[in-house]
Amino acid sequence: MTILYDLCNRIVELRNKFGITQADLARRLGISRSAVNSWEMGLSIPQLKHVIEMARIFNTTVDGMLNTSEQVVVNITELSEKEQQVIFNMVDCLKKNQK
Numbered sequence: 001m002t003i004l005y006d007l008c009n010r011i012v013e014l015r016n017k018f019g020i021t022q023a024d025l026a027r028r029l030g031i032s033r034s035a036v037n038s039w040e041m042g043l044s045i046p047q048l049k050h051v052i053e054m055a056r057i058f059n060t061t062v063d064g065m066l067n068t069s070e071q072v073v074v075n076i077t078e079l080s081e082k083e084q085q086v087i088f089n090m091v092d093c094l095k096k097n098q099k
Helices: 002-017 022-029 033-040 048-057 062-066 081-098
Strands: none
Touching: 002 022, 002 033, 002 048, 002 062, 022 033, 022 048, 048 062
C-alpha cells in the first residue's frame, strides 16, 4: 500500500508544483476529473499508460512518479551524437563541481 500512497501524494505534489488543476490534468489525459480525484484520494490506481503520460507532463520518469526523488528529464534524441556528447560532458562537469 505504500506505493499507492506515495503515488497519490506524488500526483498531488507534482500537479500543484506545475500549477495544474485536476480538471486540466484530466483533460490532458483524456479522462474525467473525478478519475484524477479518485487517484489522489487513493480510491483507485491510474493505468500504466496514464502514469507514463503524467511522467511526461510533469517532466519526470515513471520511477519519479513513484517516489519523491527529484529528477528532470530532457529529451535530447533529436540532437546529433556530437551535440549529445557535449550535453553529457556538461552534466559530468557540473556534477564534479558539486563535490
